Amino acid sequence: MKVKCKVEEKSSFKRSLKRLNQKTKKRVKEAIEILKEKPFSGKTLKGKYKRLWKYRIGRYRIIYLPKSCYIQLILISLRDSVY
């Protein structure tokens, strides 16, 4: 049986999730399920923000802090991109 980590959704995360359309919300929920099983499957940010991780979903990034089997979801950030 796969171990699923505990997830805490910060209020800032909930606020940014609310702004997304249904299709993107569904993709975010799917990504959270992946993160529950593999919390370190994203990439770290840089410099003084390097404790935080990002998980990319198209134009969006889930910004989160993974600990040993406990994840804090902080926000969803948007950056336009062509690829």
Next chain:
Amino acid sequence: MSAITVLTSPNIALGRRIEFLANELETLFPKFSEMVEKLEEVEDKFCRPLLLLRPEELEKEFSKQLSSFIYHIISAIIPSSSELLLNADKDVGRIKIKKLIGFEKKLFEEIKHLLREKSSQYELNPEDVIKAHAAVINYDIWILNLVLNIGLDELIRRISERAEDEVQEFTRYLYSLFYTLMTIDLVILKNIPHRKDTLKLLVSWSVYYAEEVEDYLDTLNLAVINETYEIVKDFLEKQ
């Protein structure tokens, strides 16, 4: 230091290779032909010589030339780029920036087919070459959207106050990416004589630089947008 990052990339000049985009570039940048001339000088002086080096000689030469390359590339881009970005607070400037964002997206759609076809001819992984070019276009789109939304001076202020160290590290990766791509494109788009193994090494470096550029863009993006910056700052302070 941060101000030199707030410039468009030399990648825009690739548009001259696609007829219907070339005309658009002339309208967007009145000094476009001057920029192209200077970029070609940079290609001859800094990029061409790398292609005939042995792979084991490449790293030393690349590092040796990078600072001069940065100086020359900024000199080539500044006249056109600054005219555009400094007018972002005027209606005419805003229209041009919006057009340039649209241009960049069209450029990527067009250039990716060309890159896919040509890179296969040189036994390169087309997705690597496309991904590296995409990072430069993503950078341009990011800068242009921010200048449009918060203005040039405000963007420079926020970068300086909130991510000065990060932007300095980012700048080196960004210009290394420009350097590798301009060199690779000489082969892919102009069929310039080269060593196969050196070309492959340059492509692998460009993929690495592109990934770093994308990671830094995500970091800087959080720092320059007030809402995300406050959330992240508050969160980190409580940890």
